Amino acid sequence: MTLLLESTNHLYWHVGRSLGREADTSSTLRSAVQMKTDNTALKKVVIHKAGSYDRLRFETQPLPKMGPDDVLVSVRAIGVNYADVVVRMGLYQSAKDYVGWPITPGFEFAGEVEAVGTAVTGHRVGDRVFGVTRFGGYATHIAVPQTQLFPIPSGMSFEQAAGFPAVFLTAYFALHELAHPRSGDTLLIHSAAGGVGGSLVQLGKAAGCRVVGVVGSSHKVKVAEQMGADVVIDKSVDDLWSSAALHAPDGYDVIADANGVATLKQSYNHLRPAGRLVVYGFHTMMPKKGGRPNWFKLAWDYLRTPRFNPLDMTNENKNVMAFNLSYLFEHNDMLQRAMGDMVGWLKDGRIAPPPTTSYPFEQVAQAHQDIESGQTTGKLVLIP
Ligand SMILES: NC(=O)c1ccc[n+]([C@@H]2O[C@H](COP(=O)([O-])OP(=O)(O)OC[C@H]3O[C@@H](n4cnc5c(N)ncnc54)[C@H](OP(=O)(O)O)[C@@H]3O)[C@@H](O)[C@H]2O)c1
Numbered sequence: 241m242t243l244l245l246e247s248t249n250h251l252y253w254h255v256g257r258s259l260g261r262e263a264d265t266s267s268t269l270r271s272a273v274q275m276k277t278d279n280t281a282l283k284k285v286v287i288h289k290a291g292s293y294d295r296l297r298f299e300t301q302p303l304p305k306m307g308p309d310d311v312l313v314s315v316r317a318i319g320v321n322y323a324d325v326v327v328r329m330g331l332y333q334s335a336k337d338y339v340g341w342p343i344t345p346g347f348e349f350a351g352e353v354e355a356v357g358t359a360v361t362g363h364r365v366g367d368r369v370f371g372v373t374r375f376g377g378y379a380t381h382i383a384v385p386q387t388q389l390f391p392i393p394s395g396m397s398f399e400q401a402a403g404f405p406a407v408f409l410t411a412y413f414a415l416h417e418l419a420h421p422r423s424g425d426t427l428l429i430h431s432a433a434g435g436v437g438g439s440l441v442q443l444g445k446a447a448g449c450r451v452v453g454v455v456g457s458s459h460k461v462k463v464a465e466q467m468g469a470d471v472v473i474d475k476s477v478d479d480l481w482s483s484a485a486l487h488a489p490d491g492y493d494v495i496a497d498a499n500g501v502a503t504l505k506q507s508y509n510h511l512r513p514a515g516r517l518v519v520y521g522f523h524t525m526m527p528k529k530g531g532r533p534n535w536f537k538l539a540w541d542y543l544r545t546p547r548f549n550p551l552d553m554t555n556e557n558k559n560v561m562a563f564n565l566s567y568l569f570e571h572n573d574m575l576q577r578a579m580g581d582m583v584g585w586l587k588d589g590r591i592a593p594p595p596t597t598s599y600p601f602e603q604v605a606q607a608h609q610d611i612e613s614g615q616t617t618g619k620l621v622l623i624p
Contacts, residue, residue: 283624284379285604288342290330292531293605304383308359312383313369317402317598319348319377320607320620321435322523323566327375328608329526329533334566339375346377347566350392350401360386368392370401372409374569378604380624387572390579393586400593403435403619404586405579407594410520410565411439412578414496415447418561419516423448425493428484428510430503432469433460433617436520438594440496441467446590449494452487454480456614463595463617481506491515499524505546513557520563528614594618 286299306312324345326332335343350370353363363369363386371389376382392401414436415421427444431437432453444451445468453469455461457476464472473483480503484492491512497503498521508517525541527534548560568574585591595618599607607620 282379282381283601284344284376285346286342286344287328290328290341292328293608295328296604296608298602303381306355306357306383307385308357309385310357310383311353311360311363311369311386311389312355312381313349313351313371313389314354315349315351315377315380315382315624316398317350318346318379318601318622318624319402319404319406320599320604320611320622321347321406322521322611323347324378325531325608325612326526329531331533331538332566334564335375338566344376344378346373346375346379347406348372348402348404349377349379349382350398353389354381356386362386363389363391368398368401370398370405372405372569372575374566378601378622380601387576388569390583393583396586396593399596399598399621399623403596403621404593406565407435407439407619408443408582408591409575409578410436411443411496412582413563413565413568413574414440414518414520415443415494416578416581417574418563419494419496419518421447421449421494424450426450426452426488428452428454428488428492428495428507429469430454430495430497430499430507431456431523432467432472433463435594435619436498437496438463438467438618439591441469442591444468444494446585452484452492454484459615460617466595481510484510488512494518496520498522501525501541501545508546508548508558508560511558514559515557516559516561518561518563523614526612528612529609531609531612596621598623 281300282303283298283300285296287295327335327345353365353367353369369389370392371384373384427449429437429440432441433455441451441453451469452471453464454473454475455464458474461472461474471487491510492515494516495507496518497507500522502524525538598621601622601624610616611620
């Protein structure tokens with residue numbers, strides 16, 4: 241069915257779905273009927289207030305209202321990000337700024353186009369697409385502006401596509417918008433078997449760099465190697481910073497760090513002159529089990545987080561950069577450039593989708609528990 245948005249802003253189903261991708265509004269049956277078919281409802285995860293896994297409640301709601309520029313997607317796979325658990329705990333600032341409570345977490349999804357608004361030109365009913373959204377992704381259906389959707393490259397599954405955009409866009413921003421590594425540079429990538437970390441390793445290799453990956457558990461070494469790391473430091477076995485110095489005696493050109501307090505100061509210390517430290521997360525402040533923040537640890541870690549002095553940075557020729565992608569959704573030019581580049585690299589085999597582990601939608605709490613544990617590799621994906 242092709243969804244038409246009438247000037248009255250009422251939603252009408254246009255009975256033409258049986259014509260599939262070739263359906264054309266001029267030739268399809270014009271007897272629009274109000275949206276009262278089997279597909280009037282969606283299922284989504286709704287969090288009404290901050291807390292542990294029991295806050296992840298399923299609710300049924302009417303399908304979202306669509307603007308003329310929107311596309312309704314029937315979701316087949318949803319990417320889980322570490323940030324989603326921070327949202328659930330009530331600690332994610334942009335979730336407070338843009339949504340508040342209740343909130344449906346989720347930054348990324350893949351599925352099939354179910355309906356398009358009247359001004360949509362780039363997507364048609366039945367297309368396989370993946371996309372990004374500023375929250376709201378944990379749902380069986382989602383409506384987003386057409387610019388936030390991209391065709392799934394051939395050969396890529398819904399699971400792989402759903403796990404691709406958030407981590408790769410983060411990695412792309414860190415490297416290509418901020419750090420600008422040159423071919424031959426040496427990069428140190430923390431959490432190199434994880435979602436963003438694995439993507440940073442892949443993008444670093446694709447840029448011709450030498451990549452030293454760091455992982456926190458031995459079972460992750462192979463995954464980081466598969467992502468392309470030239471060297472992997474297993475900090476559960478080896479001393480992180482003496483190993484890091486051994487592999488880059490003159491220091492690193494770029495270090496990407498989402499650990500926060502546990503490594504930031506040493507990451508800075510291990511930059512070479514003109515080196516760039518890109519900060520994009522603080523996960524070592526967070527609990528690995530239980531699902532609730534330890535407020536004392538949070539406060540203590542906040543106080544212990546290093547402050548970088550611009551005078552020292554100038555004299556030492558070292559740079560510290562930081563960003564949060566969820567505040568950058570309005571930068572459509574950047575989104576299109578990044579996705580255009582990366583889909584091209586996917587197609588020519590320079591990068592690959594991250595390895596995925598799937599969970600039935602109903603096991604969302606288990607997925608949160610697992611990503612919080614710090615033991616997962618690649619991407620976790622929910623299947624609605
Ligand atoms: N700034 C942005 O725009 C942006 C966007 C996306 C993600 N992020 C951040 O990027 C980081 C990675 O996100 P992701 O979704 O790709 O997750 P992930 O890396 O797949 O999983 C988190 C990893 O962090 C490490 N870790 C260290 N201490 C931890 C702790 N106390 N609790 C849990 N994990 C811990 C673990 O790896 P090791 O033990 O191997 O190090 C763990 O596997 C997160 O901090 C997230 O908030 C930032």
